[in-house]
Amino acid sequence: MxxxxxxxxxxxxxxxxxxxxxxxxxxxxxxxxxxxxxxxxxxxxxxxxxxxxxxxxxxxxxxxxxxxxxxxxxxxxxxxxxxxxxxxxxxxxxxxxxxxxxxxxxxxxxxxxxxxxxxxxxxxxxxxxxxRTRIPDTISWDYNFEPAGSSPLSFTVKSAALKEAIDDLEWPGSSVLIALQPSPPSVTFKAEGHGDLQVDFMYYANTDLLISFHCDRQVSYRYKYKFLRATTSNIPSSVIRENRGSKLTIGRGGLLKVQHLVSVAKPSTSHTHIDSAGYQQPSRIAFIEFFVKPEEDSSND
Incomplete structure (x- = not known):
């Protein structure tokens, strides 16, 4: 040629x-x-x-x-x-x-x-x-996210509340335990460091914060704080303003998936209806996913 x-x-x-x-x-x-x-x-x-x-x-x-x-x-x-x-x-x-x-x-x-x-x-x-671009040194790892069982283990929480909870859980050198239980339906974030700090989201007590909840058995996994914090540290202010929700799903082996939706519509564009979880208007939304490995395997599965 x-x-x-x-x-x-x-x-x-x-x-x-x-x-x-x-x-x-x-x-x-x-x-x-x-x-x-x-x-x-x-x-x-x-x-x-x-x-x-x-x-x-x-x-x-x-x-x-x-x-x-x-x-x-x-x-x-x-x-x-x-x-x-x-x-x-x-x-x-x-x-x-x-x-x-x-x-x-x-x-x-x-x-x-x-x-x-x-x-x-x-x-x-x-x-x-x-x-300037470059040839990638490595191939990105395929996390191969799989459901933890026949029923999903997931919940959707308002993004602002999720960010605030994770920010509050910082202890030097700590990890964060995320626990789901079906009765009463709730999600617990617990940090252990120089003391214990715990944040509870009760599904029926405050559906304005914990928007949806799917869990048929009690599970808990521990995640390194710095990796968990990375999933919310730079949530755009537009997501907070629009009162969107972030969805968290626990997959096989405790792999955690955190999903955010960011609007990329022109500011002057009138938005179609956005439901409480923020899962509408797919053609003008950037989908963001984080995958976080647990600190250690457990017997949950």
């Missing part, structure tokens, strides 16, 4: 989006330390951003193609590349101008395998950014 043919070859992905702040919120939600690497996977269905730590914590941001006002995918396989999450978020932030809604183009790859960003609807100036 001639060099001119290579130069004119269509990129793997060209997409346009109209809410920069929504993407910034979604990616910031999975940024739990200053210097953090991320893996980006592209497909005909959308974009997935993955971050991991220590083989014990993984987070994924799902951006479905319906979130974008233009999505042209022409790759034969599913491209994967690594980026600095901090640089990616900072670059997106440069496109966020208060009081102005701009359409941004994301293109991959550039001439030197860069991730390219630019404004496409500005009449006075064009903002442009190139982000």
């Amino acid at each position: 001639s060099s001119s043919a290579v130069d004119t070859e269509a990129p793997d992905l060209v997409c346009h989006f109209d809410n920069v702040q929504g993407l910034v919120d979604a990616f910031t939600a999975v940024r739990w330390k200053r210097h953090q690497d991320a893996l980006i996977e592209l497909s005909e269905h959308g974009i997935v951003l993955i971050v991991e730590e220590s083989g014990c914590l993984q987070a994924k941001v799902y951006l479905q193609r319906e979130l974008f006002i233009r999505y042209e995918y022409s790759a034969q396989a599913r491209p994967r590349f690594g980026v600095s999450l901090g640089i990616f978020v900072d670059s997106l932030n440069t496109f966020s101008v208060p009081g102005r809604l701009s359409t941004i183009e994301l293109k991959y790859p550039g001439p030197d395998m860069q991730l390219l960003l630019k404004t496409v609807d500005s009449l006075d100036a064009c903002i442009y950014a190139e982000i």
Whole structure:
């Protein structure tokens, strides 16, 4: 193939989006330390951003193609590349101008395998950014989340209440026990360090906080505090304002899945009805999932 043919070859992905702040919120939600690497996977269905730590914590941001006002995918396989999450978020932030809604183009790859960003609807100036990418060192771990049994072990709690509870449970060097029991239906978060601290969510006592609850047997697993805190430390303020819920599910072996929903609709767009758990409007929602391994196996299963 001639060099001119290579130069004119269509990129793997060209997409346009109209809410920069929504993407910034979604990616910031999975940024739990200053210097953090991320893996980006592209497909005909959308974009997935993955971050991991220590083989014990993984987070994924799902951006479905319906979130974008233009999505042209022409790759034969599913491209994967690594980026600095901090640089990616900072670059997106440069496109966020208060009081102005701009359409941004994301293109991959550039001439030197860069991730390219630019404004496409500005009449006075064009903002442009190139982000260096790299070949991933490792393949992201497949957590293979499986149900813990025939009946689900899950609950949905208001995101603000979940964040406040986990923030309050910090003890130096502590871990946090999460226990579910069917009678009375409740969830307990308990930290043990230089003392004990416990937060209880009673399902029938306060359904405004504990929105849904599914449990047919008593279970409990312990999780390292720093990994559990990473699942809520950067919940976007928009999620708190919209009074959304976060869903927690315990899978086989105690693997914990924490799910948040972040709106990426244009601020001026009128929202369709959002139920108390926040599980509506799928085409304008970024899905965020955290997977946290328990500290040790137990006999729950």
